[in-house]
Amino acid sequence: MKKVTLVLISLMLVLMTGCSLEPPGWAKPKAAGSLKDAKIGLSISTLNNPFFVSLKDGVVSEAAKQGIKVIVVDAQNDSAKQSNDVDDLIQQGVNALLINPTDSASISTVVQSANNLGIPVITLDRSADKGDIKALVASDNIKGGKMAAQYIVDQLGKNAKVIELEGVPGASATRERGKGFHEIADQQLKVIAKQAADFDRTKGLNVMENLLQGNPDVQAVFAHNDEMALGAIEAIQSSGKDIPVIGFDGNKDALDSIKAGKLTATIAQQPELIGQLAVKAAKDVLQGKKVEKSIPAPLKLVTK
Template identity: 35%
Template sequence: MQRRLFSLVPVLALVAGLHAPQLASAQDVTIGMSFPSATHGWMGAIIKNAQDQAKASGVRHVMTTAADPNKQTNDVEDLIAKKVGAVVMLPIETDAMTRAAAKLKAANIPLIIVDREVKTDDYAALIKGDNVGIGANAAAYIGQALGGSGSVVEIIGVPASVTVQRSQGFRDAVAKSYPGLKVIASQAGDFQREKSLNVMQNVLQQHPKIDAVYTHDDEMALGVLQAIREAKRTDIKVVTGAGGSKAVYKLIADKDPVMKATFVYSPLMVKDAVKVAVDVARGSKPANKVITIPATAVTATNVASLYDAKANY
């Protein structure tokens, strides 16, 4: 069984149209990278994929990682001081990194944002997954699996646009199409397996009857599953994730009785962000400023065609 993560190159063919003469060779370009620390598998894959693409593109790169917005802001200031040709950034937190984006704008350094959004359009390109779509598709899957009614627990991520959109997409779809679903608890797992395990243990103690758990991320889904199994709960019929980790794909392929679906949010998107950064640093202009990757549902019916044992995540 092999999983082929969706190649985003065809999508970016619509993005990186060369609208200006190239001003520098690849060898003359240095790309700055500003990412959160790899506290979970998806972020680790983002960092690895970004480094791999910089190498494949033949450019120098400066990688920075941070555990908090203050450190990430300082990292961006350091990249400005190094006079990099462009910056690829995955913001830790929206407000602080909006201010960092303004600093890059003032320094005339193009910014390419991945995944989480900022409150400004001072960037050259934004490449993201469909976070609202993840929530809406999860609501549809859970609603259909439960016959339109049941109690749902939501395990959310960190305070950022991704979390807001995944939660809003879910709740809007529930209100519109599945009013019989009731969200009885919403707790933060911060995209971490261990924290989600602990949070879910508390939720299980507080709620003797749960029908489904909607998690914002596959790592959190794995922590939730562990809590359910350790508690020997049999009332929970469905757990959904997001991201597309190999561990979750395998559970779905093996027809796990609870882990039923996840939604594509491939860390490969950062490769395309690096490609755009290289093009922009060399003088071209993206044809499209915002690119959204579809939140395709991964279930037992299609997981075999998407699994790749060699994937970073």
């Protein structure tokens, strides 16, 4: 049904532009050097996560400095809603799209729709599996996964028994953080259980409760984000155990938890910087400048 709709939209665009295959004027990138009346659409996977709120804030603040209008939409961790949201942004005439995908595969169709209309797409924190992405602005998730595994090895020694809480299946961050973690863990640790908790604190709590029952000898936990890590800590405290937990993101709640002696460590990203770099990349693209395909934001290990 969605494909049929996209075909009909494409046919209508052809008719509206005098049977030309050129996209309508509002869908074309800004002329080189011109940012007058530029409008960017920002699609966030969820604003129910402090990390992505900070990322959004970085986009909005940098866009204001550049005199660019931003329209923000929240996918609420629903890939179908995100696709519809991006379609709506396209209809509103945005000149560029900044997308933080809920699912890297599902978002590909609307990325390709934007490509067909000549609207540049930049992804933040997570990539899209298909389509032309002008730039991915993100931390090196593979490196971050390695940092987490190496920290556990350094603290507990080789062959420590570890549980891994995975993010949203299909998200590039889930794949990459897991890949980096296992590059070291498969050689020097024993991953006795792993399960998705979808980057969500409540799910992290519930999944961790179940995994603790089946794996009472666990010695450490690596969670693909801080929200799941904070949920895991609640489950561990309720069980009366004392198990180190390492998260990923460096959001405020996680940093406060580290100071309080609860969360052991986090691989801290800089979400506001990611947002700022994405706007700068969009500006360069709209002005006809070349940008790097991968724009990294530095990571750091934070402990008490």
